[in-house]
Amino acid sequence: MTMISADPIPFAIGDILVLKKPHPCGSKEWRVLKLGADLRLVCLGCGRHIMLPRAEAERRLKKLIKETNQE
Numbered sequence: 001m002t003m004i005s006a007d008p009i010p011f012a013i014g015d016i017l018v019l020k021k022p023h024p025c026g027s028k029e030w031r032v033l034k035l036g037a038d039l040r041l042v043c044l045g046c047g048r049h050i051m052l053p054r055a056e057a058e059r060r061l062k063k064l065i066k067e068t069n070q071e
């Protein structure tokens, strides 16, 4: 059975998203703070918070790092 890439990505709070395009600060990594229709993300480079629509996050996502044990 093959998985189609259009499947929803199982984002979870605490996960690190690596996006294709870097933030102006140079970091491509964001931590998930809150889930919903929009994801609340904090930039790991400069600490800035953004709201990103889930579909947009999935489009821009390069890599998802599960950080379930980290606080």
Ligand SMILES: [Zn+2]
Pocket (backbone or CB within 6 Å): 023, 024, 025, 026, 027, 043, 044, 045, 046, 047, 048
């Ligand atoms: Zn930044």
